[in-house]
Amino acid sequence: MFTTTADVCGWLADRRAANEYWVKEVPLEKMDGWRIRPGGDIAHRTGRFYTVTGLEVTGADRPVGAWQQPIIDQPEIGVLGILVKRFNGVPHCLLQAKMEPGNVNMLELSPTVQATKSNYTRAHGGKSVPYLDYFLAPRGGTVLFDALQSEQGAWFLAKRNRNMIVEATGDVPVLPDFCWVSFEQVGELLRIDNMMNMDTRTVLSGAAVLRQASDDEDERPRHSVADLLSWFTEAKARSSMTRRRIPLSAVSEWDYENGTITHRDERHFTVLGLEVRASNREVSGWSQPMIAPRGQGVVAFLGKRVQGTTHLLIQARTEAGAFDTVEMAPTVQCLPDNYKDLPDQPPFLRDVLSAPASRIRFDSVHSEEGGRFFHAQNRYMFVELPQDEPEPDLPENFVWMTPRQLMGFVRYGNHLNVEARSLVACLGLSADSPSHEERSVA
Amino acid sequence: MFTTTADVCGWLADRRAANEYWVKEVPLEKMDGWRIRPGGDIAHRTGRFYTVTGLEVTGADRPVGAWQQPIIDQPEIGVLGILVKRFNGVPHCLLQAKMEPGNVNMLELSPTVQATKSNYTRAHGGKSVPYLDYFLAPRGGTVLFDALQSEQGAWFLAKRNRNMIVEATGDVPVLPDFCWVSFEQVGELLRIDNMMNMDTRTVLSGAAVLRQASDDEDERPRHSVADLLSWFTEAKARSSMTRRRIPLSAVSEWDYENGTITHRDERHFTVLGLEVRASNREVSGWSQPMIAPRGQGVVAFLGKRVQGTTHLLIQARTEAGAFDTVEMAPTVQCLPDNYKDLPDQPPFLRDVLSAPASRIRFDSVHSEEGGRFFHAQNRYMFVELPQDEPEPDLPENFVWMTPRQLMGFVRYGNHLNVEARSLVACLGLSADSPSHEERSVA
Numbered sequence: 085m086f087t088t089t090a091d092v093c094g095w096l097a098d099r100r101a102a103n104e105y106w107v108k109e110v111p112l113e114k115m116d117g118w119r120i121r122p123g124g125d126i127a128h129r130t131g132r133f134y135t136v137t138g139l140e141v142t143g144a145d146r147p148v149g150a151w152q153q154p155i156i157d158q159p160e161i162g163v164l165g166i167l168v169k170r171f172n173g174v175p176h177c178l179l180q181a182k183m184e185p186g187n188v189n190m191l192e193l194s195p196t197v198q199a200t201k202s203n204y205t206r207a208h209g210g211k212s213v214p215y216l217d218y219f220l221a222p223r224g225g226t227v228l229f230d231a232l233q234s235e236q237g238a239w240f241l242a243k244r245n246r247n248m249i250v251e252a253t254g255d256v257p258v259l260p261d262f263c264w265v266s267f268e269q270v271g272e273l274l275r276i277d278n279m280m281n282m283d284t285r286t287v288l289s290g291a292a293v294l295r296q297a298s299d300d301e302d303e304r305p306r307h308s309v310a311d312l313l314s315w316f317t318e319a320k321a322r323s324s325m326t327r328r329r330i331p332l333s334a335v336s337e338w339d340y341e342n343g344t345i346t347h348r349d350e351r352h353f354t355v356l357g358l359e360v361r362a363s364n365r366e367v368s369g370w371s372q373p374m375i376a377p378r379g380q381g382v383v384a385f386l387g388k389r390v391q392g393t394t395h396l397l398i399q400a401r402t403e404a405g406a407f408d409t410v411e412m413a414p415t416v417q418c419l420p421d422n423y424k425d426l427p428d429q430p431p432f433l434r435d436v437l438s439a440p441a442s443r444i445r446f447d448s449v450h451s452e453e454g455g456r457f458f459h460a461q462n463r464y465m466f467v468e469l470p471q472d473e474p475e476p477d478l479p480e481n482f483v484w485m486t487p488r489q490l491m492g493f494v495r496y497g498n499h500l501n502v503e504a505r506s507l508v509a510c511l512g513l514s515a516d517s518p519s520h521e522e523r524s525v526a
Numbered sequence: 527m528f529t530t531t532a533d534v535c536g537w538l539a540d541r542r543a544a545n546e547y548w549v550k551e552v553p554l555e556k557m558d559g560w561r562i563r564p565g566g567d568i569a570h571r572t573g574r575f576y577t578v579t580g581l582e583v584t585g586a587d588r589p590v591g592a593w594q595q596p597i598i599d600q601p602e603i604g605v606l607g608i609l610v611k612r613f614n615g616v617p618h619c620l621l622q623a624k625m626e627p628g629n630v631n632m633l634e635l636s637p638t639v640q641a642t643k644s645n646y647t648r649a650h651g652g653k654s655v656p657y658l659d660y661f662l663a664p665r666g667g668t669v670l671f672d673a674l675q676s677e678q679g680a681w682f683l684a685k686r687n688r689n690m691i692v693e694a695t696g697d698v699p700v701l702p703d704f705c706w707v708s709f710e711q712v713g714e715l716l717r718i719d720n721m722m723n724m725d726t727r728t729v730l731s732g733a734a735v736l737r738q739a740s741d742d743e744d745e746r747p748r749h750s751v752a753d754l755l756s757w758f759t760e761a762k763a764r765s766s767m768t769r770r771r772i773p774l775s776a777v778s779e780w781d782y783e784n785g786t787i788t789h790r791d792e793r794h795f796t797v798l799g800l801e802v803r804a805s806n807r808e809v810s811g812w813s814q815p816m817i818a819p820r821g822q823g824v825v826a827f828l829g830k831r832v833q834g835t836t837h838l839l840i841q842a843r844t845e846a847g848a849f850d851t852v853e854m855a856p857t858v859q860c861l862p863d864n865y866k867d868l869p870d871q872p873p874f875l876r877d878v879l880s881a882p883a884s885r886i887r888f889d890s891v892h893s894e895e896g897g898r899f900f901h902a903q904n905r906y907m908f909v910e911l912p913q914d915e916p917e918p919d920l921p922e923n924f925v926w927m928t929p930r931q932l933m934g935f936v937r938y939g940n941h942l943n944v945e946a947r948s949l950v951a952c953l954g955l956s957a958d959s960p961s962h963e964e965r966s967v968a
Contacts (some may be wrong), residue, residue: 161763219923221760230756232763248756248764313937314672314690318663320601321674321688410939480663495755496938498850 085171085264089272092193092265093279099181099261100191106361107185113345115357115371124333124340126355126373132202134456135159136345136355136373138335139241143324144401145481147428148367152335154345155373155405156357156456157241160201160230164283165219165248166230167196169256169264176325177291178215178256179284184454185360186374188461192281192454193273197261214259218250225250229290231497233505234411235401235453239353239375241329247287249294267291271514277449278461282506285450290504292512293491303393305486315483316499320410327404327480349479351422353377356458376458379421380449380458382502384465385511386415387445388475388484390424395484397432399500411501412493413484422525432485436467443468452502462503466511467493487511527613527706530949534635534707535721541560541623541703542633548803549627552786557799557813566775566782568797568815572740574644576600576898578787578797578815580777581683585766585845587661587852592776596787596797597847598817598898602643603674604726607661607690608733609638610670610704611698618706619733620657620698621726626896627802628816630903635715635722636895638704649843656701669690669730673939675947676853678894679845681795681817683771683856686849689729691736701934703806713956719891721901724948727892729949735933745835747928757925758941761842762852769846793864795819798900818900821863822891826907826946827880827953828857829887830917830926837926839874843943853943854935858925873921881909888952894944906949929953 086092112119119129127138139155167178185503199213202219218225229249236243258264265273270288272277280288307315333340337348345355354376361369386397401413418430420437446466451459469476478484491508493499500508528534533857555562556934563569568578580599591830609620623634646662660667671691700706712730713720722730741864749757775782779790787797796818830841843855860872862879888908893901911918920926933950935941942950 159768163763228752230752230759232759246759309936310670310672314669317674317688317939319603319670326601337641494750496941497759498940499938 085176086269089269089276092263092269092273093276095263096181096191096279100189101363103183103364105183105190105363107190108358110358110359110371112340112357112373113343113356116359117371118357118373122182123331125331133372133389136332137241138330138332139404140328140330141404142442144327144404145319145323151404152330152337153352153404154332154335154338154375155241156239156241156243157329158200160243163197163204163216163219163243163248164195164202164245164287165197165215166284166287167215167218167225167242167256168249168251169253170251170336171264171412174266175251176266177270178258178262179265181261181263182281183362183365183470184281185358186454186456186458186460187278187451188397188459189278192292192451193279194281194289195267195283195325198283201402214262218252219248219470220477223250224254225252228294229287229495231290231495233286233497233500234407235286235502236457237406237501239405239413241405242407243405245283247290249287249290251505252404267295267513274510274514275446278451280450282451282453283501285506285509286502288509288513289488289491289494291499292508293494296514300369303486303488304391305393305489306395306484309489309492312483312485313487316400316410316412319481320408323402323409325409351378358458361386372454375460377419381419381460381462382416382433382436382465383414383462383507384416384437384505386432386467386469388469389471390475390484393486395486395489397478398483398485398490400481400483403501406417406501408498412490412499412504413501414504414507417501432476435469435476438464439467443470446507446514448510450506461501464507464510466507466522504519527618528711531711531718534705534711534715534773535718537705537769538623538633538635538721542631543803545625545806547625547627547632547753547805549632550801552801552813554782554787554797554799554815555785557815557904558801559813560799560815564621566693567773567912574910575642575814578774579683580772580774580848582770582772584768585848586846587761587767594772594779595794595846596774596777596780596817597683598685599771600685602685605639605661605690606637606687606729607639607657607658607692608729609660609698610691610693610725610795611666612693613706616708617693618708618711620700620704621707623703624706624723625804625806626753626902627800627804627814628896628898629720629893630901631720633641634893635721635726636723637725637729640725649949652711656704660694661898662689665692666696667694670736671729671937673732673937675728675939675942676849677728677944678899679848679853679943681847681899682925683847684849685847687725687728689732691732692727709737709955716952716956717888717890720893722892724893724895724944725872727948727951728944730955731936731942732949734950735936736909737954740951745928745930746833747835747931748832748837748926751931752936754925754927754931758842758852758854759924765844766845766850767844767851784870793820794861800900816898816900817902819902821861822852822859823902823904824858824875824878824907825856825904825949826858826909827949828874828877828909828911830911831913832917835928837928838932839920840925840927842923842925842945845943848943850940854932854941854946855943856946858951859945866922873924877911877918878907878909883914885910888956890948890952892948904945907953908949908953
């Protein structure tokens, strides 16, 4: 057990020093174990893990309505699970110091279990997945949260993982590379850059929901839940997006050159190959294709007090790979570099980036899944609009809702995208969150 | 306004007599406006409305895990909307006497609006859809319920419609073929065979939810909502079903003969062509392909009092065409004729069909969507298990939940299949429902 958050950081640094990691970019066609199929799709020679393929999108409810792009196809549902146990009545999360080749700092804190179906059915031919028995039925422990949740709709084709929180009652042996962290420490760690990996954050959004559920209900929301569900249904019904898989080599505006796949205007992302060595992973060395976004992204909620209650501005966002086309997303979610030299900027981006420090309530850089995305960092922010200015006009795909209302949608799955869930975890579990403030006001 | 339910029936008979309907089976290749594409798919010559195509299913969590079948592909999201208005404080639904060629009695009561996107964007070249303005934004009235809901997963490929209930405040002119019916009358009409069409029933499941919400909360459920969501997530994660569209003429075990498509063993359903004339539809005459199931189906909840609270036995059911593979379904949902001469019967079918009248709490025959399905009747039942017998062992895809818990899932869409929603409407709105009984006990 750690006394302070600094102890956790020290332990993670020790784990980093105790193992050896080595990552090198290699041309896509030189990756060991992978092959380029006729048509250009990049697949593992076993046909498992994932494939980089092409997608054609038309009729999207976005500034640019039609495009083609490379995308990762991984149809299996994996398990992301955090084991919770009370010590002297205080619930703690069992987290793992896990190396992923796409992490800027190699090691971050991952959930207790972070396993694709290929992982836990041993497609790797590697070690078994520790603690998996707590998450697969018939399981030991009590399920507190269990939902299928989507992952990055810009880069994944309808990818979903099972997000689980299970409370253990009996003794839980702590293996090397694992540690117990209290929720208070979790909240502090979420404020530190690149400590909590994406899988930890999405599972923790479920924990934010659980903590929220026991709060008082004194808030005065602008809209009823029925209104919000109707707004969401309307956005889905409005969408006439169609998606079609196409061969990767047929994707227009993208070029395969020098062993990587890049966008003609150097926007969006690059598909590159990595060669990896690690001393503490299931397999000691492997190669894999990854998506490397261009520049650092911005993921932000704009907030405002309405009728004395904090509201967040939520976007119904159409994404190429989203399981059901449209999901609830943060106010701002973009790679600003994509809009360089373009006249139209994403709505509210300027409000976020030009806010003075006094109105920035949360501001940390976190990485997306380091097992698929290379150095994919986003600046996660919560920015308050000035109280004395009139409310901004909203495009039809934006709506105000309270943190409690937003969290109410998390448990049903398929409502919030992964970026919104990351922010929900950050705001719901860190000390200076909007929901905490409501309580102090109430 | 009607004084009694008999008045509604009389009015519907009058409407039936005031118009002329004429339906004739024609060979699929002779349907006006439709053509057989290379590969055998049956499509409208405009490419709109819907297509009958083939589907290959593998890895389904069902007694038979792999098969091929014809299926209807209609990717658009239509609107099913009921307009509600209070008269002297009593809410009434605006229903329509609507002819559908697949109805056994031609005319049934449909929602205020029942429109495919083709309908309301005038692909028919027909009349405009009355009352549609109440349901499309910016709308008059207050949205009470609004969710995307699936339709028959056995016959539709990922078909969903927007189910809406909107309350009007101002004057609403009543057009011919429309009438106001109170919720009390709705409850009685749901007990009469083939009066309330499928679209009315699925929208009314949302009304059952609204009425439920204001009830007391004295029930003692066997499982928490978190447990139920976990059971549902687990069923989805367990599924390894894959689906692939194939040309209709490539579907094995099905034959195109004498202008219809039939299963080799005369099971499941027939695809047939209809020629239709009606004096009060948007277009006076048309042809269309339809699915005609073999025999009458059984759709039933088994119920039992557990800890003094009525519980329903719910099935996590894998269906070929379900939007997300698995949905919450009634205890029993099958065509018994499919199991003639087979050793294994569906679980709990015998418990339902052999129950004495004293344990049958609901028993009405209703038809599925008469615009796509020909004489597709199901016997909808609610049967109580004997109190003095031990609980039956449950297969892993069955679970007990209370009517309130089940209804709680309706508003989020994609949880209950259309057969379960029909039963929820029947039980939630008819007088002798389980939830009403709970109140009297409490």
